[in-house]
Amino acid sequence: MAYDRCVAICRPLHYGTLLGSRACVHMAAAAWGSALLNSLLHTVNTFSIPLCKGNALDQFFCEIPQILKLSCSHSYLREVGLLGVSVSLASGCFVFIVLSYVQIFRAVLRIPSEQGRHKVFSTCLPHLVMVSLFNSTAVFAYLKPPSISSPSLNLVVSFLYSVVPPAVNPLIYSMRNQELKDALKKLIQSGFFQKQ
Template sequence: MSNSSFPTEFLLLPFADTHELQLLHFGLFLGIYLAALLGNVLILTAIACNHHLHTPMYFFLFNLALIDLGSISTTVPKAMANSLWDTRAISYAGCATQVFMFVVFLTAEFSLLTLMAYDRYIAICKPLHYGTIMDSRTCVNMAAAAWGSTILYAVLHTANTFSLPLCQGNALDQFFCEIPQILKLSCSDAYLQQVGLLVVSACLLFVCFLFLVLSYVQIFRAVLRIPSQHGRHKAFSTCLPHLAVVCLFLSTATFAYLKPSSISSPFLDHLLAVLYSVVPPVVNPLIYSMRNKDLKNAVSKLVLGRFYGTHKDPFTLH
């Protein structure tokens, strides 16, 4: 296997042909990135500083905000730098790192959304046992298992992808490095090495998706049996933000990876990549803070400089 099969750098797809439009995209992405940073940092700080929010639901939301920060920081800064300096290049090591980090955060978000669905299922369908089932040790173990498994998965996926010889050049049809675009550059016979891992990945994703669907079927059945309208509204208010985030994430990512090749185009690929990799980290804080009164109040007090307490207690779940 010759060394020419492994390029020293990749060329990313630019957003526009002229430098003026590149600068316009830089400004747009800078605004989006700052909005995502502000929203997620506010949620992280509000949860960490407000002991009333040290519950399992907000513990998982804390992890989701971390994932959103990592996800958007993996792709957008490099895209902004390329637009600002009018370049397309990313090093081989930088591309591998970007693929690894993106797979980690993308898979971790799906895993965490599944755990959050389970948390809502226990809270609504088995409220008397909620404190026993979702204790602090269980929540930490679940989060640790999600992070650990996604990191291992990302290591296997990244190592397998970048071990393939590339016979189709080094130009990627995307503004960041992602596995499907790199596989397009691989030799046809080497692509078969990736099939087994892709099948396993699809099975795992299907299991998580099935768990999400079954959880929400049980949740909605339980909510509809609540006699009071106020009780139903309160139960729905804790589930709808999570359901909205799940639908946004799954719909855009699924269509991006499973769309027919006949409708594929650079513009559509760009648009879908922005929808599933850039938009959720910006929108998720808005969805949760708008529908959740406790979180909205905590963020408002944080912005106004008024906290419930001034002591710094460790992040524990009650």
């Protein structure tokens, strides 16, 4: 998404050649392939860890740090290594996103009209907010010191990075669509929501 916006804003005349269907397929395949490989490695490794402290987690889904707390052997060190690889991949993606947005903001500040700058910022800021929310809460969840850990805090933080961004993304991006705005306005004016 960041690369798409960067090319659209910084190099609009080259958009068709830089982001053709072949490039989009390669980027999607790389994202899906790396996510599948990462999750497969974690799943296989997690199921090989012996648990001796029960099997009840303080989460609403099986999160790796919570499972590692139940381990009774040193085989969890493999999982810590895999988490390091995951953090490296995520950090690389985050750096790429930040560099893309630096390029975007440099290009935007050169736009002479206030309306043009507003249009670009209103397009880019929702994505940047969602990426920041996801990354900051995920980093906090995985790297917070054990001294400030509590079951309720862990639950809230994991909810923030696992449920909120996927739930809010379609709403944010669809509300930019004028046809959807017009249809929603018609529903409100017709009293559809009052009849329910």
